[in-house]
Amino acid sequence: MTLTVNDLRVHYRTLRGEVRALDGVGFDLADGEILGLAGESGCGKTTLGKALIRLDGRMRHAGGTVTLDGEELPLSDDRAMNAYRFHKISLVPQYSMSALNPTRRIGRMVRELLASRGVSVDTDELHRRLALVGLEPGVLDRYPIELSGGMKQRAVMVISTLLDPSVLIADEVTSALDVSNQQAVVGALTGLRDKGLVTSMIFVTHDIGLTSHIADSIMVMYAGKLAEKAPTKILTTAPRHPYTKMLIGSLPQVGARYADKPLSGIAGSPPSLLDPPAGCRFRDRCPLADRQCAEEPPVVEIAPRHTVACWKAA
Amino acid sequence: MTTLPDPAPVAAEQPAAKPGSESLHYAVRNPKLLIGLSLVLVLLATGLLGPLLLDGGNPNEYVGPQAAAPDGTYWMGTTTFGQDVYAQFVHGLRATFLVGAVGGAIAAVIAMLVGFLAGYRGGIVDEVLNMLTNVVLVIPALAVLLIINAYLGVRSVAVQGLFIGLTSWPWAARAIRAQTFSLRTREFVDLARLSGSGTWRIVFREIAPNMSSYLFMMFILLFGGSILIASSLDFIGLGPTEGVSLGLMLQSAQQWSALQLGLWWWFIPPGAGITAIVGALYVANVGLDEVFNPKLRES
């Protein structure tokens, strides 16, 4: 296992109390696995991605452990995490476009970044990696403004993976891109994994359709908790959690027409995580909910590598 | 634990009749705003009422013993010539507020007209106004004021304020223009146009409220800036030829070596007065930011 997350809890401090953005999530990430992380906004998927890299000032590690290559990550120790960031675990942020310093050429940025980590640049290796994501070596001599959104996104991917991290977290990297660029970025990410430049990957997105193209397995989160995790094929064709079913049911496929068969969304909205209700958190929106759901459903492995947190799934 | 109901949350639940009453609700509960504003009001009241409570004589008259330390009769002591420092101070406060208000208001009005128009209209209007702004910006304002004051011999504080206002608006206009420029592309401006609102209505009802604390801060800076410019002019002897101001007090204190002679009561009141006015306005501004921005209220 590259990464093992066990009952991880991360809370946001606000004046009105602690928001339990991540409330006991556990999963494994196998060597070479690409895990798709999906869910509505506010479900904790971005918090999970951030927590593995850096807790910002308002976030508090409230419990649970994260083990990377056999070592436990010192999540709440910002300084001790420096030894892991970029070397072992790396992030491609959602808006790579704004992550690049506009006054620096890409090449200079790479040199400075590597120098700050005490590593020297292997130019040939750098060119080889740029080629892998479909970029010319010439981009190194260009300023960020001269590149398109998709090119910048791919340049950041190369920079983030220069030290061959064990885990790469790609946070909504395709949301701001056009469909054709999405395809290129997803292709580049898969290429990095296939060449072994990153061992495993967590691909965070709200687009299940896109996730199904890149991920080996998909984890669906709801209101700070795991709802369902299964191999991609199983999760998209035979989901067990009612939330996953409704989420997939609300996706319009090419060719689906309102006139033929209107799709329906999921009525209601997720509960506040400031003081989340007891029991299953999807209860209020769930068509199957009954009295049993007032008790919190345990995460059960109903089939090999297929875990669900729902009383009705068994 | 008290069981008495707290009236504040109940008031907060009540639907506000208009946005203003809600801002007021938060304004009266903001310590920074209250402290800053009350200090300014105390100083203003001192400047307005202080002179009335004196016998009404000229504050520059020689009335008492020379260079006396503060005591029961002369609360802030006297100068080397026997002038009452307290009388000068309260008159000076009044003059200082006047120059700040006149200079700040004139500069703010010009800056808002130029900034909003340039930022919202864009295009050729923007280019012309921007050029004008830049021209005024690069003119060394202090030098111009020196020349104006030296040649025209500014007599009253109000005229001094007018000239300061006419030269100190460009940076504020540029700041407003930049803010307007970014707010103008926000979709709520489009939506206001789709609701049939005209240019000035959009500027003052949609864009300006988003910058209200910014505009207030700008006014504070212009207000404080006018006071500081006026003080420096006074200090180098180019102040109004009539009356007294905090800057003129500092000038004569410096001229007659108050610091070397240890007459601290001569220069500390005017210096502290200027600092207190400008500082209190800044504190009030931070409070106002919290009042105007609903997001800052909660976190």
Next chain:
Amino acid sequence: MLTLDRVTKTFRAGAFGGGSVTAVDRVSFAAAPGELVSLIGESGSGKSTIGRMVLGLTEVSAGSLTLDGERVRPGKDFYRRVQGVFQDPFSCYNPVFKADRVFALIRRAYHPGVGDREWADRVEKAVRDVRLDPGQVLGRYPHQLSGGQLQRLLIARALLLDLRFLVADEITSMLDASTRIDVLNLLAGLKERGLGVLYITHDLSLGTYLAEKTVVLRNGRVVERGDTQKVFGNPLHPYTRTLLAAVPRLNQPWTAAVPLDACAYHEGGASPGDDLYETEPGHFVACAALPACGRTRA
């Protein structure tokens, strides 16, 4: 009936208007009442500029844009009939005011004579029409509401007018999948009530879900348009095919992208005219040689 006839938009670029950029180039199409037309394109295709021109927020440089035979004249009367909903629901609300101020603006401009009581009833009805609970959404600040709620309030706002035509510019791209479809279904409902809708999107699957007609844009020009089922059932232009191939589908591997330079359809160089070619009734394509185009680019 919205009619665009060779609508062109040229922007001034550079200091003192030295250069110019053509964002929309001779675009023609029409949208009848009760019809939903989807305008599909990637960023920079000019699709949002077209939406803004229809709303009178941007002036038309050349060509004619008419609604029910009249030229677009931005103003109170025009906005009584034509309204827009935009991409970012959070940016559509003035953050310093409560969200329901958007209704108050409508009342001030269009219904000044309506009493408080009646107005409150009308707002409540409109809010219920977009399937929101008035108690949950009225009297709140924008940052206290979700994107889906804000977007639906904007549609409710439009319903308070004598609306004839709605421009919906990327209105679902900031929403979660679970609420996205509800907003789209609302648009379909408006269409069924006889409104004309222009739905601007980069997402083909959302476009096909709703639209009777589809217009595909590239670099400011129409490359293919017609009945949605014809355009996507039988895409003729290579660009349309590329777009279609790039859409991520659940559990279906991407088909190899169609190389874009396989056809010298007229962009850039000399064009044989700006008309589209009708390959079958109600299906127009921007290439003379299609569908059997064997030419490759020099």
